[in-house]
Structure formats: structure tokens, C-alpha cells
Amino acid sequence: MAQYLQSEEMAQRYRAKAIDVPNQRILITDFRNSGQEEDLSVPPNCGGFGRVRHFVRTRDANWPNNPLPIDPACRALNLPFQDKIRAQVFQNAVCNWRCWYCFVPFPLLDGRKAHSQMMSVGQLIDLWSAEGDRPRLIDLSGGQPEIVPEWILWTMRELSARNLDQEVYLWSDDNLSTDYFWTCLTNEDREFVRSYPMYGRVCCLKGFDAQSFSFNTSAGPEEYDRQFVLLRRLVELGLDLYCYVTLTTEDTVNLEAKISTFVDRLRSLDENLPLRTIPLKIQVFGPTQNRLTPGRTASLMNQCSAVDAWSNELERRYSTSSRAMHVSDVPLVSRRAV
Ligand code: SF4
Numbered sequence: 001m002a003q004y005l006q007s008e009e010m011a012q013r014y015r016a017k018a019i020d021v022p023n024q025r026i027l028i029t030d031f032r033n034s035g036q037e038e039d040l041s042v043p044p045n046c047g048g049f050g051r052v053r054h055f056v057r058t059r060d061a062n063w064p065n066n067p068l069p070i071d072p073a074c075r076a077l078n079l080p081f082q083d084k085i086r087a088q089v090f091q092n093a094v095c096n097w098r099c100w101y102c103f104v105p106f107p108l109l110d111g112r113k114a115h116s117q118m119m120s121v122g123q124l125i126d127l128w129s130a131e132g133d134r135p136r137l138i139d140l141s142g143g144q145p146e147i148v149p150e151w152i153l154w155t156m157r158e159l160s161a162r163n164l165d166q167e168v169y170l171w172s173d174d175n176l177s178t179d180y181f182w183t184c185l186t187n188e189d190r191e192f193v194r195s196y197p198m199y200g201r202v203c204c205l206k207g208f209d210a211q212s213f214s215f216n217t218s219a220g221p222e223e224y225d226r227q228f229v230l231l232r233r234l235v236e237l238g239l240d241l242y243c244y245v246t247l248t249t250e251d252t253v254n255l256e257a258k259i260s261t262f263v264d265r266l267r268s269l270d271e272n273l274p275l276r277t278i279p280l281k282i283q284v285f286g287p288t289q290n291r292l293t294p295g296r297t298a299s300l301m302n303q304c305s306a307v308d309a310w311s312n313e314l315e316r317r318y319s320t321s322s323r324a325m326h327v328s329d330v331p332l333v334s335r336r337a338v
């Protein structure tokens with residue numbers, strides 16, 4: 001019988017060591033002397049606790065563009081749309097899944113002391129403020145930031161207190177594995193997050209069906225359905241939401257039909273959600289190399305067939321003009337006004 005991660009137990013255990021609520025501190029990855037440091041194109045900044053990431057719209061002529069978070073940030077910051085953007089990235093040091101293609105070495109996902117430190121959001125913003133040529137886009141990444149959803153809330157409050165809430169665009173990742181946003185924050189907290197004007201969140205769907213999800217994350221297949229339950233709640237709340245999907249799979253039987261079902265499922269949450277969903281191409285580099293198996297290697301090829309099916313589905317369902325919209329301009333039908 002397949003052995004799956006105990007991801008709920010892991011999330012609880014990691015939360016206990018990754019947040020200090022009374023002192024408003026979060027366990028943040030220290031990139032210095034870590035396996036991730038050697039993969040960075042520029043050295044870590046912010047005293048070792050940050051890194052600058054260059055997001056690029058087009059990396060592969062045979063794969064759909066990735067406009068995230070370029071377009072939402074440009075729209076919010078009132079900048080012309082561009083093909084690259086720099087972001088200040090901070091990572092929290094825990095995640096309750098173990099995607100085989102994760103570019104973060106697994107020792108940086110279990111909150112070990114050698115690679116992390118408790119930091120307040122004030123300390124992080126101080127470090128960012130001290131950087132020359134600092135990006136106006138701050139990406140709270142992971143790890144899984146939503147194991148400690150207070151991190152996003154506290155960062156918003158800190159930026160507001162410093163009158164930086166109109167200067168900085170805040171972006172965060174959510175792998176849709178925990179409901180702590182709903183159980184650890186109050187209604188008032190959630191309303192603050194919802195109505196914060198310069199914020200976008202990307203939710204990562206780790207497959208297009210339960211089998212591909214489990215193959216990618218090592219979590220139980222039933223957690224695939226849970227991703228949609230959590231995503232629906234966020235859509236209904238009215239955040240400025242975007243999605244990534246990874247399409248790596250071992251199983252190509254009835255691939256077109258499975259992708260069609262996946263698109264239906266997104267549309268059941270919001271009819272325009274597929275237009276805010278970006279397929280991410282998985283590539284092998286850094287720590288991924290050592291995690292390859294024959295099945296994973298095959299899945300790298302299979303994702304190309306899956307993305308063709310995805311593009312065909314979108315072409316069939318949406319007009320040329322809808323598909324040409326900037327992702328930040330695609331209306332979520334259910335989204336409440338800020
Ligand atoms: S959910 Fe994200 S951070 Fe966690 S293992 Fe997967 S890719 Fe890595």
C-alpha cells in the first residue's frame with residue numbers, strides 16, 4: 001500500500017515551531033550556507049534572510065507565458081506592463097508537502113535551526129528598507145506561508161504603519177494544504193487581508209487530478225479535493241487570486257478528458273478562473289536532479305502533452321480577446337469590490 005505524508009500532522013507540528021504569536025515572529029529561512037544558496041543567481045540579501053528573484057514572462061517558446069506576479073504587480077504599482085520584474089523574496093522555513101520538483105532543498109522545509117531564525121515582520125521590513133535599489137514587490141514565499149497566515153496579516157499591518165502600503169505590492173504563495181487562514185485568524189483579520197489594496201495571492205494546484213496530485217506531492221490523493229475546497233473559500237472571500245498548476249503525471253491515459261474535467265472544476269469556482277490559472281513548466285535543476293526516478297523523468301515529457309490539452313481547452317472555451325487579456329484584468333465574477 002502506498003505510504004503518504006501525514007500532512008495535517010506535519011502542518012500542526014511545523015506551526016508549533018514556526019510562529020511565535022505573542023511576539024509576532026515567524027521562522028524565516030536563512031539562505032547562507034544552505035543548499036539553496038548555491039542555486040541563486042545573485043547572493044542572498046537582507047543579511048542572508050532574503051533573496052532577489054527575477055520573474056520572467058517568457059522562458060520557453062513551447063510553453064504558455066507566465067505573467068505572475070508581473071502583471072498584478074505592474075497594475076497595482078501603476079507601472080507599464082513589462083516582461084521581467086524583480087521581487088524581494090522571503091521564505092518561511094516549513095512546508096507540509098514534499099513535491100519532488102520543489103526547488104527548495106528539503107532540509108529547508110522542516111524548520112531546522114541550522115537554516116532558519118525567528119524574525120519579526122518589523123525586522124524583515126527593516127532589512128528590506130536598508131537595501132539599495134530594493135524591489136517594490138515583496139513575495140512572501142515558502143515553504144508554505146499559510147502554515148503561519150499571520151505572517152501576511154502582520155506584514156500588511158507593518159507596511160500600513162510605515163505608510164508603505166501604497167508603495168509596495170505584496171504577493172504570497174499558498175499551496176492550499178491548510179485551513180489555518182480560517183481557524184487562526186479572526187473575521188476582522190480576514191477582512192483586513194481581503195481589503196488590503198496592494199496584495200495578490202497565488203494558489204498552487206499540484207496536479208490536474210488526484211493521481212497526479214499525489215504523484216507530485218507525496219500527499220494522499222484525497223488532499224486534491226481539499227485543495228478545491230480551500231480554493232473555493234478564498235474565491236468566495238474575494239481575494240485577488242491567481243493559480244498555478246503543475247501538469248507532471250505518470251499516467252497519460254485519457255489525458256484530454258482529465259484536463260477538460262480539471263478546467264470544469266476551476267470554472268465551477270468561477271467561470272473565469274481558468275484564465276487566471278498559469279501552467280508552470282517543471283524543469284530539472286538544483287535539488288530536483290537527485291530526486292528523479294524513471295516515472296518522474298517520464299512525467300517531464302508528459303507535461304508537454306498535458307499543456308497542449310490545457311491550451312486546446314482554453315481555446316475551445318474562451319474567445320481570443322479573453323485569452324489575450326492581461327491576467328490581472330481578468331475579472332473574477334464572484335469577487336467583491338475592495
Ligand atoms: S508545496 Fe511548494 S514549498 Fe512545499 S514542497 Fe511543494 S513546491 Fe516545495
